[in-house]
Amino acid sequence: MLSIKNLHAGIHGKEILRGIDLGVRSGEVHAIMGPNGSGKSTLAQLLAGRDGYEVTAGSVRYLDQDLLAMPAEARARAGLFLAFQYPVEIPGVSNALFLKAALNSIRKQQGLDELDAMDLLQLMRDKMKLLGMDELLLPRAVNEGFSGGEKKRNEVLQMAVLEPKLAILDETDSGLDIDALKIVADGVNGMRHPQRAIVLVTHYQRLLEFIVPDVVHVLSQGRIVRSGAAELARELEQHGYGWVEEQKAA
Amino acid sequence: MSAASKQLDELIGREYRHGFVTTLATDTVPRGLNEAVIRMISARKHEPQFMLEWRLKAFRHWLTMREPQWANIHHPPIDYQNISYYSAPKSEKDGPRSLSELDPELLRTYEKLGIPLKEQEMLAGVAVDAVFDSVSVATTFKEKLAELGIIFCPFSEAVQKHPELVQRYLGSVVPYTDNFYATLNSAVFSDGSFCYIPPGVRCPMELSTYFRINERNTGQFERTLIIADKGAYVSYLEGCTAPMRDEHQLHAAVVELIALDDAQIKYATVQNWYPGDKEGRGGIYNFVTKRGECRGANSHISWTQVETGSAITWKYPSVVLLGDNSVGEFYSVALTNHHQQADTGTKMTHVGRNTRSTVLSKGISAGYGQNTYRGLIKVLPGAEDARNYTQCDSLLLGGQCGAHTMPYIEVRNPTAKVEHEASTSRIGEEQLFYCTQRGIAPEEAVSMIVSGFCKAVFQNLPMEFAVEAQKLLGVSLEGSTG
Ligand SMILES: Nc1ncnc2c1ncn2[C@@H]1O[C@H](COP(=O)(O)OP(=O)(O)OP(=O)(O)O)[C@@H](O)[C@H]1O
Ligand SMILES: [Mg+2]
Numbered sequence: 001m002l003s004i005k006n007l008h009a010g011i012h013g014k015e016i017l018r019g020i021d022l023g024v025r026s027g028e029v030h031a032i033m034g035p036n037g038s039g040k041s042t043l044a045q046l047l048a049g050r051d052g053y054e055v056t057a058g059s060v061r062y063l064d065q066d067l068l069a070m071p072a073e074a075r076a077r078a079g080l081f082l083a084f085q086y087p088v089e090i091p092g093v094s095n096a097l098f099l100k101a102a103l104n105s106i107r108k109q110q111g112l113d114e115l116d117a118m119d120l121l122q123l124m125r126d127k128m129k130l131l132g133m134d135e136l137l138l139p140r141a142v143n144e145g146f147s148g149g150e151k152k153r154n155e156v157l158q159m160a161v162l163e164p165k166l167a168i169l170d171e172t173d174s175g176l177d178i179d180a181l182k183i184v185a186d187g188v189n190g191m192r193h194p195q196r197a198i199v200l201v202t203h204y205q206r207l208l209e210f211i212v213p214d215v216v217h218v219l220s221q222g223r224i225v226r227s228g229a230a231e232l233a234r235e236l237e238q239h240g241y242g243w244v245e246e247q248k249a250a
Numbered sequence: 251m252s253a254a255s256k257q258l259d260e261l262i263g264r265e266y267r268h269g270f271v272t273t274l275a276t277d278t279v280p281r282g283l284n285e286a287v288i289r290m291i292s293a294r295k296h297e298p299q300f301m302l303e304w305r306l307k308a309f310r311h312w313l314t315m316r317e318p319q320w321a322n323i324h325h326p327p328i329d330y331q332n333i334s335y336y337s338a339p340k341s342e343k344d345g346p347r348s349l350s351e352l353d354p355e356l357l358r359t360y361e362k363l364g365i366p367l368k369e370q371e372m373l374a375g376v377a378v379d380a381v382f383d384s385v386s387v388a389t390t391f392k393e394k395l396a397e398l399g400i401i402f403c404p405f406s407e408a409v410q411k412h413p414e415l416v417q418r419y420l421g422s423v424v425p426y427t428d429n430f431y432a433t434l435n436s437a438v439f440s441d442g443s444f445c446y447i448p449p450g451v452r453c454p455m456e457l458s459t460y461f462r463i464n465e466r467n468t469g470q471f472e473r474t475l476i477i478a479d480k481g482a483y484v485s486y487l488e489g490c491t492a493p494m495r496d497e498h499q500l501h502a503a504v505v506e507l508i509a510l511d512d513a514q515i516k517y518a519t520v521q522n523w524y525p526g527d528k529e530g531r532g533g534i535y536n537f538v539t540k541r542g543e544c545r546g547a548n549s550h551i552s553w554t555q556v557e558t559g560s561a562i563t564w565k566y567p568s569v570v571l572l573g574d575n576s577v578g579e580f581y582s583v584a585l586t587n588h589h590q591q592a593d594t595g596t597k598m599t600h601v602g603r604n605t606r607s608t609v610l611s612k613g614i615s616a617g618y619g620q621n622t623y624r625g626l627i628k629v630l631p632g633a634e635d636a637r638n639y640t641q642c643d644s645l646l647l648g649g650q651c652g653a654h655t656m657p658y659i660e661v662r663n664p665t666a667k668v669e670h671e672a673s674t675s676r677i678g679e680e681q682l683f684y685c686t687q688r689g690i691a692p693e694e695a696v697s698m699i700v701s702g703f704c705k706a707v708f709q710n711l712p713m714e715f716a717v718e719a720q721k722l723l724g725v726s727l728e729g730s731t732g
Binding site for chain 1: 678679680681683684685686687688689690691692694698699701702703704705706
């Protein structure tokens with residue numbers, strides 16, 4: 001589904017990603033861990049189509065397309081979803097309207113009819129219920145004045161409504177209380193599907209106890225320095241990232 | 251320039267959609283301005299002596315005046331002798347009694363503009379007094395209004411049929427000496443709308459006028475006078491678009507509102523005149539004087555404006571709060587794109603006790619647009635317990651545009667409470683990316699973000715107007731920052 005080869009990229013002349021190789025197949029769940037500033041969000045945002053990064057080498061194929069050649073909205077319409085580490089506020093635009101615009105542009109691309117307001121509202125309500133969200137967040141402006149946890153859940157709500165093929169969740173677990181974490185993890189697990197891949201960026205082993213990944217990668221200084229099965233996350237929790245570096249050096 | 255910002259610049263670069271010129275035969279007086287021209291205008295309109303005298307006084311005063319220099323706008327000098335001050339559709343003499351009598355070309359023009367007059371007449375319950383160039387050519391729903399004693403007619407008709415009302419109120423809010431453009435208007439105004447709501451009557455429909463400028467090199471001088479007598483209520487909508495052209499056109503309208511005891515007037519404008527091309531050539535100069543007077547106790551006047559057109563906008567819809575407990579409001583969205591300039595705002599003058607005013611201004615600048623909010627809150631010594639709340643927000647799209655906020659406050663009563671808040675923001679690349687990452691096209695995203703920014707103003711527009719205004723913003727802009 002996703003194949004990243006020797007990706008080098010940076011911003012303002014500073015290289016941040018220094019040769020990433022990563023393959024994700026449909027049905028898989030990958031976790032990406034790594035110290036602060038190692039390039040996890042950069043990778044996620046670059047994949048999602050954020051403007052401003054300079055790609056100096058490498059390629060990214062997504063569903064047999066040249067991902068880097070597509071504008072962000074085309075990637076989204078092709079089923080790529082990013083749950084933002086820092087969800088953005090849009091004053092005056094209701095959450096419901098925003099989701100409607102998003103869903104309908106994606107549906108349009110897929111040749112489906114636009115959902116009318118009633119069906120859409122029902123869909124959103126159902127998903128919100130699953131995520132333990134207050135319906136009152138629907139008429140409120142997108143993320144404006146939302147608590148940290150509400151923002152994160154709102155990202156998962158959008159993912160649940162938009163039903164992407166490849167979902168990248170950038171630290172969606174950060175800032176969630178334990179109950180919320182369980183609910184969100186259930187939400188994500190509910191979306192595991194043979195036709196869908198999920199990439200979790202996280203600092204915490206705790207999330208991976210609820211959502212057990214097929215592969216764990218460690219990103220350090222712009223490179224994937226180690227990949228392994230779910231146990232790798234547990235070892236990291238015990239020994240810290242320094243341990244990976246030491247092992248590598250050894 | 252990054253790919254996104256380039257794309258956004260292209261989006262902003264959309265050409266004006268309402269740009270076209272109809273080829274109607276018109277009857278235009280030669281260019282230039284002198285007493286003879288004014289006498290001719292007055293004579294053609296069969297005006298009573300008091301009108302002619304008033305025009306002449308205005309003209310003589312105008313000769314002593316200079317254009318105001320204080321606004322943050324720039325344009326080449328205007329040659330007032332190179333403007334034709336009167337034009338009327340040829341059919342004027344016969345005076346169409348129904349839409350079917352109208353020049354089919356004119357009807358098509360309205361259709362192209364998306365103003366299906368017929369449909370509006372039948373469906374919307376909106377009485378339309380359509381102004382084509384200077385003379386009103388269609389008036390509807392008159393009978394229904396007449397039953398309630400409401401007078402809603404072209405200004406020239408009011409001069410004929412209700413001269414006593416015109417004489418009593420004309421110039422009583424905006425005197426002929428008021429300012430350069432208002433004085434010019436007083437001398438040469440050709441037509442406009444007149445509205446009188448008798449005591450205790452609530453006007454059952456939104457009153458609406460569509461203005462349009464169509465005559466090459468013809469200044470447009472409209473005059474609107476609305477009076478809400480004691481306990482009356484009226485909501486008035488003014489909307490306009492204009493055809494494409496490459497010469498500057500001066501538009502200097504005057505609107506006067508008068509609210510007596512317990513009366514309320516809501517005046518809403520959607521202004522979409524030709525803004526000029528991408529390089530700033532052409533476009534309308536919109537130098538308008540709008541003022542309302544809350545003359546009676548507990549009276550209420552609100553201005554709501556959505557200004558997206560014109561090359562230059564110079565406009566300060568204001569309220570003089572004379573009556574005790576009277577309320578003045580100003581809600582504004584002003585958008586400047588390409589090389590458009592807007593210097594707009596309001597003046598709230600608190601005279602009576604316990605008077606309140608609210609100002610909410612949203613300025614949006616894109617391209618090389620310059621947007622200035624200029625506001626004056628004035629509290630006179632007798633205005634015990636006056637209150638004002640002002641909020642001015644500016645949104646910038648792109649790096650070449652400008653937003654300026656110039657709030658002036660003059661308080662001469664210690665019991666007054668005046669609050670001012672201001673903010674300036676940019677459509678963030680982050681906001682835009684957040685939307686496009688959800689599959690929303692950049693132009694739709696910008697339109698959505700801008701609409702969100704303007705929401706608090708749109709809420710004050712009548713429903714159908716709000717939808718139209720939102721569409722207009724989308725059309726006028728559809729782009730953002732890099
Ligand atoms: N726009 C930018 N301009 C300059 N440097 C940037 C920019 N964006 C990211 N960086 C730098 O790139 C590096 C990687 O940042 P990134 O956000 O990808 O890290 P991360 O792995 O997600 O970290 P965290 O765990 O703290 O979220 C950091 O050193 C960061 O400062
Ligand atoms: Mg990060």
